[in-house]
Structures are given as structure tokens and as C-alpha cells.
Amino acid sequence: MQLRYVFTELRTGLRRNLSMHLAVILTLFVSLSLAGVGILIQRQADLAADQLGDELKILVNLCIDDDPSNNPNCAGGEVTAEQQKRIQEEIDGNDEAESSRFVSKEEGFENARDSGQIPESAVSGPNPVITVDSWPAGYWVTLKNPEEADGIISALEGLDGVSVIKDEREALSQIFGIMKVLKYGSWIGSGFLLLAAMLQVTNTIRLAALARRREIGIMRLVGASTLYIALPFLLEALVTAIVGVGLASGALAAFQYWGIEKGLSEHVQFLRPWVDWSDYGASLYGWFPPGILLLGLALTLIPTLLLTRKYVKV
Amino acid sequence: MIRFEKVTKRYAGPGKPALDQVTLDIDKGEFVYLVGTSGSGKSTALRLVLRELRPTTGRVHVAGKEINRMAGWKVPRLRRQIGTVFQDFRLLPNKTVAENVAFAQQVIGKSQREINKVVPETLELVGLKDKGDRMPDELSGGEQQRVAIARAFVNRPMILIADEPTGNLDPQTSVGIMNLLGDINETGTTVVMATHDNGIVDQFTKRVIELEHGKVIRDEASGSYGFQH
Numbered sequence: 001m002q003l004r005y006v007f008t009e010l011r012t013g014l015r016r017n018l019s020m021h022l023a024v025i026l027t028l029f030v031s032l033s034l035a036g037v038g039i040l041i042q043r044q045a046d047l048a049a050d051q052l053g054d055e056l057k058i059l060v061n062l063c064i065d066d067d068p069s070n071n072p073n074c075a076g077g078e079v080t081a082e083q084q085k086r087i088q089e090e091i092d093g094n095d096e097a098e099s100s101r102f103v104s105k106e107e108g109f110e111n112a113r114d115s116g117q118i119p120e121s122a123v124s125g126p127n128p129v130i131t132v133d134s135w136p137a138g139y140w141v142t143l144k145n146p147e148e149a150d151g152i153i154s155a156l157e158g159l160d161g162v163s164v165i166k167d168e169r170e171a172l173s174q175i176f177g178i179m180k181v182l183k184y185g186s187w188i189g190s191g192f193l194l195l196a197a198m199l200q201v202t203n204t205i206r207l208a209a210l211a212r213r214r215e216i217g218i219m220r221l222v223g224a225s226t227l228y229i230a231l232p233f234l235l236e237a238l239v240t241a242i243v244g245v246g247l248a249s250g251a252l253a254a255f256q257y258w259g260i261e262k263g264l265s266e267h268v269q270f271l272r273p274w275v276d277w278s279d280y281g282a283s284l285y286g287w288f289p290p291g292i293l294l295l296g297l298a299l300t301l302i303p304t305l306l307l308t309r310k311y312v313k314v
Numbered sequence: 315m316i317r318f319e320k321v322t323k324r325y326a327g328p329g330k331p332a333l334d335q336v337t338l339d340i341d342k343g344e345f346v347y348l349v350g351t352s353g354s355g356k357s358t359a360l361r362l363v364l365r366e367l368r369p370t371t372g373r374v375h376v377a378g379k380e381i382n383r384m385a386g387w388k389v390p391r392l393r394r395q396i397g398t399v400f401q402d403f404r405l406l407p408n409k410t411v412a413e414n415v416a417f418a419q420q421v422i423g424k425s426q427r428e429i430n431k432v433v434p435e436t437l438e439l440v441g442l443k444d445k446g447d448r449m450p451d452e453l454s455g456g457e458q459q460r461v462a463i464a465r466a467f468v469n470r471p472m473i474l475i476a477d478e479p480t481g482n483l484d485p486q487t488s489v490g491i492m493n494l495l496g497d498i499n500e501t502g503t504t505v506v507m508a509t510h511d512n513g514i515v516d517q518f519t520k521r522v523i524e525l526e527h528g529k530v531i532r533d534e535a536s537g538s539y540g541f542q543h
Contacts (some may be wrong), residue, residue, distance in 0.1 A: 004421045171475060215417075222469065223366065223394035225387075230543035 009232035013208055014239060020204040027200055028244025028299070029251070031193030032292040036252040037292070038186035039283040040260075044275050045179045051115050056098070056143050059166040060087070060156055063137040069163045076160065079137070082162030090159060096152045096239055098142040106209035109135040116269040136163055148172070175271070194299055201240070201303045205233055209311040216311070230308040231308065237260050237304040238297075249284055252292070256280045315473060316340040316363055318489040321372035323358050323528075331370070331492060333424055334528040342472070345499045346536070347515050349539055350525035359525070360475050364396060365389050376439045377425035378471055391429040394422055397466030397503075401478035403458045405450040405465075412437065415464045423470065432468055440464040440494055456487035460494065467498055474498060476507040493517050499518040511541035 013020060062084065079087075091100045103111075108130045114119045122129040143149050146169055156162050189194035208214065221230050254275065265274040285291045290298070318338045324331040333355045340346050348356045354438065361367045361375050365381045374381050377395050406416050410460055412433055419429045437446050440460040466474055471494060476495060480488035494512055499505045509515060515522060516539055524532035 002425075214404060218404060218406070218465075219421045220390075221393060221398045222421060222465075223390040223392070225390045228421060228423070233383065275359040 005226075006231050010235045010239070011231050014211075014238045016211060017236075020207060021236070022154060023248070024197060024200045024204055024240050024300070025244045026237055027193055027197040028241065029247040031190045031197055032245060032296055033255075034186045034190035035295060036181050036248060036283045036292045037255060038190060039289055040252070040256070040275050040279060041179055041183040041186065041285065042289065043279045043282065044271070045176060046208050047273055047275065048175065048179070048271050051111060052241070052271065056146050056169075058141050058143065058149055058153065058169070059103075059138055060141060060165065061138040061159050062087070063163045064134060064136050067136075070164050071162050072273055073158075073162050078211040079161035083159070085145055087139070087156065087159055087161055087270050090155055091139060091152070094152045094155060095150050096143055096145070096284065098144045101140045102141065103116045103130050103138050105135050105137045108138060114273055116272045136212035164272055166178070189251065191297070194295065197244075198303055201300050202307060203236060203239070203306055204240075204309040205311070208233060208236065210305070226309075230305075233308045235300065237300040241296045241300040244300075248292050250310060252280060253282060262284050315342045315344070315351040315377060316506065317373075317375040318359070318362075319375070320337040321362065321374055323367060324370040330475065331442065331528050333362070333369070333525075335372070336525075336528070336530055337522060338530060338533065340448065340504060342501075342504055343499070343502050345505045346507070346523065347494070348506060348524045349510070349515060350521055353527075354525040355528040356525055358528075360477055360506070362490075362507055363473070363475060364398065365392055366497045386407035390422075392396055394469055395472045397469070397474045397480045399459070399462050399466045399476040401473065401481035403450075403462045403482075405461055407436050407450055407456055410446065410451075411442060411448050411450065411453070411461050413513055414439040414450065414461055415468050418465045418468050426461065426471075436464045436468045438524055439467070439497070441490075454484075455483050456489070456490055457482060459487075459491055463491070463494055463498070467503070471503065473504045473506065476509075480509065485513060489517070498502075509539075 037101065062067075062079040063071070063077070065077045067074035067077075076083075088100075088102075091097050109118075109130075112135065114118075114125065118130055123131070137240050141152065143152075149167065149169065153167060157165055172293075216229055260274050264273065268274075271304070283291055284293055316339070321333055321336045322331050323333040333408070336359070348354050348359060352536075358367065358511070362369060363376055365374075365376075365384060368382055375486065376392065379392070381392060393441070406417065406533050409417060415436055416429045416433050419432065424432075434443070434446065437443055440463055442457060442460055442464065445453065445457065450461065453461065459482075463474075463479070474495070480491055483491060488511065495505055495507065519536045521536070522532065522534050523530060
């Protein structure tokens with residue numbers, strides 16, 4: 001196979017349909033950027049749910065020595081093994097609870113540090129204000145229905161060893177609601193634009209095949225293989241996809257750096273940790289949800305393969 | 315070299331078949347005219363040889379292979395053994411004469427060294443040795459047809475199919491083209507030429523197969539165009 005010829009044809013094809021290719025690239029750029037933002041928001045929601053719990057969860061803090069809540073349940077000091085067993089049984093037997101997870105003092109302390117709930121100044125120095133021992137262990141209780149938690153809350157709040165029940169469903173529900181709107185908004189927007197990009201690829205191939213119909217006709221008659229005839233089309237689509245994906249990757253990197261690292265993560269503390277560069281990588285190369293690389297290639301190469309089969313069939 | 319066995323080709327829709335139970339045999343090295351009025355089935359027969367169409371019933375053999383059931387991926391290999399020339403030349407206007415001829419070699423993956431050797435030889439054969447750098451629109455109709463013949467012959471096919479090659483040319487130029495096709499035939503290449511040009515058929519006497527309404531109504535070893543029934 002003469003690659004020189006294929007690349008000459010590629011260059012000619014790109015030049016001949018320059019405006020169409022630019023239109024495809026710009027549409028791919030915008031739609032893939034939006035899709036990437038959608039993926040990052042999804043990952044941020046997952047991170048926030050890991051950190052804060054989601055709107056289906058309540059946190060039951062257990063008593064510590066000198067419990068700051070002054071709850072009579074903590075009159076006996078640190079929760080005992082027997083009290084903890086009783087609390088666990090109450091959770092397990094409650095109809096409103098789907099499941100529960102024990103969070104040790106150490107895990108709770110680390111989570112609180114990671115999310116910025118405890119300022120670094122409070123845990124550093126020779127006499128830190130807050131230590132692992134002074135941090136409560138607890139249970140994350142996952143509810144069957146976010147609307148129904150009154151029964152389990154009233155059952156648990158009377159038990160010895162239970163200090164505080166943190167019910168942040170309403171606040172979290174608003175945060176996750178906003179995230180959902182942003183996520184689905186960006187996905188729906190990018191969905192329409194990706195459809196537009198796919199249709200533009202289809203039109204570009206159709207026009208390119210029309211412009212080259214005499215050459216294609218001759219190639220078929222002199223015995224060029226289907227692959228050889230289709231290769232310039234596929235390479236044109238590949239170049240378009242690579243440029244579109246490259247621009248979208250750049251836009252997402254800019255969003256990650258200036259929008260997240262230098263923006264939101266410095267000013268919005270309660271949602272920490274924020275998505276980082278590994279999440280950015282997943283938005284590029286991920287399989288599910290598909291990253292923008294996979295999306296860009298699929299959106300350009302699949303219609304090209306299908307259409308070239310139709311137009312260059314030997 | 316080419317054999318049709320009771321070949322019928324029916325297009326979609328009502329009406330008579332384009333070819334109806336056609337049986338014919340063309341040997342290696344023969345020169346055959348395919349004559350008949352428009353719609354008689356000449357082009358259908360040529361397209362069946364090129365495997366651009368498949369027969370509705372019957373069998374088509376080309377170069378020793380039954381091509382009806384040939385897998386799609388084998389068709390390009392078949393076509394490399396067949397050269398094709400058209401009435402309207404079908405040259406690529408943005409390529410020079412030499413590039414047009416080389417194109418037929420490039421797209422089947424021939425090496426640049428071979429192209430550099432064979433293209434000038436072929437241009438010399440068709441009498442365009444010094445016109446390789448010209449663009450097609452700088453050539454006369456006869457010269458353009460010579461380029462088209464060079465492109466069809468550059469891969470040294472076993473069969474050359476010519477569909478009305480003199481249809482756009484004046485009588486004197488047509489004679490030159492016929493001489494060229496004759497030269498190619500003398501190299502052992504089978505030539506099948508569909509034509510309406512009675513002057514040419516009568517002047518260059520060869521085997522004539524006449525089609526009418528999709529049937530072979532005449533097959534003469536040294537025929538003329540104007541045979542009347």
C-alpha cells in the first residue's frame with residue numbers, strides 16, 4: 001500500500017472540506033468539553049457522597065469522654081461495648097434502615113481533616129485541641145427512603161451511648177440537587193451537540209465522497225481494495241476527532257486548574273476533597289462513563305465506517 | 315476467458331430482463347464487438363463481467379473463475395485483471411497525464427520504482443510519450459482517450475473492456491484509437507468493445523455479438539455492424 005498516496009489524499013481531503021472539518025471540530029470541542037464537565041461533576045458528587053454521606057444517610061455519633069453535647073445519654077462517659085451493641089441492634093432491626101456502616105474514631109477523624117472540618121491548627125502542635133481520642137466514633141445509617149427517618153432517629157436518640165444524630169438530609173439534598181441539575185444539564189447539552197457533531201461528520205463524508213466520486217469510481221474499477229478507498233476518509237475523521245478531543249482536553253484542563261484548583265477548592269470548603277487530576281484523567285480516558293477520547297473517536301469513526309461502506313463499496 | 319452460461323439479469327421493477335438466457339464464450343486473445351441498440355443489454359453484460367452486477371440466474375466465468383458467488387473482498391483482485399475504457403474518458407482533471415496513468419498503479423499498491431518504469435512505457439505505447447506532464451484539458455479528445463486506454467492497460471490486464479470508446483471522437487481519430495486497441499489485442503489481451511459505430515465495425519472486421527432485447531441474436535466470427543435479419 002502506498003502510504004504516500006494515502007497521506008496526499010488525506011491532505012487534499014482536509015483542504016477541500018476545510019470549513020466542514022472546522023465545523024465538526026468546533027462542535028466536537030464544545031460537546032466533548034460539556035460531556036467532560038458532566039463527568040467531573042458526577043465524580044465530584046461521588047466524592048461528596050463518600051465524604052458527607054448522601055441524602056439517604058444519617059450519621060449517629062457515639063459518646064466520648066466529657067462529651068461536648070452534654071447529652072444525658074453520655075453521662076457514663078465513653079460509649080461502652082454493651083451500649084454500642086444495643087445501638088447496632090436497634091439500627092439493624094429498624095424498618096427505616098437499609099444498612100449501616102461503623103466509622104471508627106480514626107476514620108472519622110481523618111475524614112474530618114481531609115474535608116477541612118477540622119482546621120490544621122487544631123490538630124498540630126505539642127498540645128492539639130482535637131485528637132483522635134476526642135473525636136467520636138459513629139454509624140452511617142443508609143435509609144430505605146430519604147423521607148422517612150423520624151422513627152429511627154427517635155429510637156436512637158433515647159439510647160445510652162448516642163451523643164448526636166446528624167441529619168443533614170435537607171442541606172445535602174439541596175447540594176446534590178444542584179449537582180444533579182448541573183450534571184444532567186451538561187450531559188443533555190452535550191448529547192444534543194454530540195448528535196449534531198455526528199450528523200456533521202455524516203454530511204462531511206457525504207460531501208467528500210461526492211467530491212471524489214470520479215476517483216472512487218476509477219479506484220473501484222482498477223481493483224483498489226475497499227480499505228484503500230476508505231482509508232483517506234477514515235484518516236480525515238481521525239484527524240478531526242483528534243483535534244476536537246485535543247481542544248476539549250485543553251478546555252477541561254483549564255477548567256480543572258483555574259475552575260477547581262484555583263477557584264472552587266479554595267473557596268468552597270464544605271465539598272472537599274474536590275476532583276483532582278486523576279479524575280480529569282478519567283474524564284479523558286474512562287470507559288464508563290466513556291471519557292471524551294472514546295466519545296470523540298466513536299462519534300467520528302463509527303459514522304465514517306458505516307458511510308464509507310455504503311459509498312465506496314466495491 | 316469470458317463465459318456466460320444462460321445468464322439472465324433482471325432489474326428491480328416490472329419489465330423485461332436486461333439480459334435473457336444469454337450464453338456466450340469469448341476466448342483468450344479475441345477481439346469482440348458487442349453491438350446492439352440502446353437498452354439491448356450491452357452495458358449490463360459488461361457490468362456483469364466487471365462484477366458490478368450479479369446475474370439473476372445463470373453463471374458468469376471470467377479468467378477461469380465463476381464470479382457470481384465470488385466474495386466481495388476478492389472482487390478487487392478480479393478487477394486488476396480487467397482494464398476499462400469509457401466513452402467519456404473519465405480522467406482526473408487535477409492530475410497530469412502521467413499521474414492519471416500512475417493512479418491506476420498507486421491505488422493497487424505498486425511500488426514507485428515500478429510506476430516510474432511502467433508509466434512511461436505505457437505512454438509511449440499509446441503515442442503520448444512527450445505529453446506526460448500535460449493536464450487532460452490541454453489534450454484533444456483522441457489524446458484523452460489514449461490516456462484512458464493507457465490507464466486501463468498500465469497494469470497489463472488480461473481483458474480490456476471498452477464501452478463506446480469512439481463514441482465522442484471524429485472518424486479519423488476513431489481509427490487511431492481502433493489501431494491502438496488492435497495493438498493491445500495483439501499483445502494477447504482479450505478486448506471486448508461495446509459500440510454503436512457501424513463504420514468502425516465494418517472497417518475493422520472482428521467477431522461481432524449482437525444483442526437485442528437482452529438476447530444474443532447474432533454471433534459472427536467476422537461480422538459487420540449492419541447485418542439485417
